[in-house]
Amino acid sequence: MKKLLSAFIATMFTICAANAYQVLSSKQLGQNDAKNQNIVVKCTTDMGKLSNQTCTLRRYAKCTGTGSNKRCSGWQPWRDLRNPNQQFSDWRAAASTCCRAKGLR
Secondary structure (H helix, E strand, O other): OOOHHHHHHHHHHHHHHHOEEEEEEEEEEOOOOEEEEEEEEEEEEEOEEEEEEEEEEEEEEEEEEOOOEEEEOOOOEEEEOOOEEEEOOOHHHHHHHHHHHHOOO
């Protein structure tokens, strides 16, 4: 019985702590002097249902030169367009933070 209860509690904690968002689109744009990547995610409610609220995330790389001489700087950190002052090392962290700020996951 204790093992069953422990397994149930662990499962519930994992479900409640999980980030559950759906990627609606992912695009990379730009060819000449800059590139950007955009990701739009749809947040979910605590009950696991899709919300109508979305988060848009973006990162940039500055490029110089053309053709085989084209060089792009490393990608800048991901930013949540709702709050562009915050920076994230990966888009999943940005999506999680954005959805949590809206009371979702």
